[in-house]
Amino acid sequence: MNEIIASFGKSLQRLEEVLQVQKTIIARDAAIQRFEFTVELAWKSIQQFLRVQNIVCRSPKQCLEEAFKFGLVADNPLWLKMMEDRNLTVHTYNEETAEKIYSHLKDYLEPLGELREKLEKTTG
Numbered sequence: 001m002n003e004i005i006a007s008f009g010k011s012l013q014r015l016e017e018v019l020q021v022q023k024t025i026i027a028r029d030a031a032i033q034r035f036e037f038t039v040e041l042a043w044k045s046i047q048q049f050l051r052v053q054n055i056v057c058r059s060p061k062q063c064l065e066e067a068f069k070f071g072l073v074a075d076n077p078l079w080l081k082m083m084e085d086r087n088l089t090v091h092t093y094n095e096e097t098a099e100k101i102y103s104h105l106k107d108y109l110e111p112l113g114e115l116r117e118k119l120e121k122t123t124g
Contacts, residue, residue, distance in 0.1 A: 005119045008041035028102045041087040082108045
């Protein structure tokens with residue numbers, strides 16, 4: 001379990017780094033790609049953590065619901081928006097969508113960072 005949580009932490013760090021550089025099309029696209037990886041690792045980290053607690057969840061939305069109940073993540077509407085944006089980046093890609101999603105990425109750093117902190121504290 002610690003491996004996936006460590007990967008999530010590294011992915012979030014890389015997302016934070018790319019969001020600090022000057023925006024170019026390449027930086028925007030790299031940030032969106034890193035966002036996809038980070039969200040994927042976030043929900044899989046939640047899934048792994050909950051499995052240890054004997055809570056089974058099979059989808060990102062189900063895992064988030066269980067994480068809210070368990071107190072692993074705050075009941076923040078940004079989590080659902082984050083999942084929506086991640087789904088958009090995977091299934092649809094155009095300039096307008098890319099710009100819209102990129103404009104949201106910094107908002108997602110706080111809830112993702114809170115998750116990273118809680119996972120690191122609870123898993124040692």
